[in-house]
Amino acid sequence: MPFNNEEIKNFLLNFWIAGVTAAVAKTITAPFDRVKLILQNQKSVLQVLTGKRKPYNGVIDCLVRLPREQ
Numbered sequence: 001m002p003f004n005n006e007e008i009k010n011f012l013l014n015f016w017i018a019g020v021t022a023a024v025a026k027t028i029t030a031p032f033d034r035v036k037l038i039l040q041n042q043k044s045v046l047q048v049l050t051g052k053r054k055p056y057n058g059v060i061d062c063l064v065r066l067p068r069e070q
Helices: 005-044 059-069
Strands: none
Touching: 005 059
């Protein structure tokens, strides 16, 4: 069964919309993933271990201090 032009246009439009949606979702969640990784690994960071930088107290503290410190 061959596809007509309308079906191909609909497929391409849906494919494009799905790609844009995925990109927007990843862009929105990326900062929170970074904060999660920083909080999980902060006990092994040399600056925290040597006392040059105090550890983050939570998500909000990390979100506030991260742009200033890095």
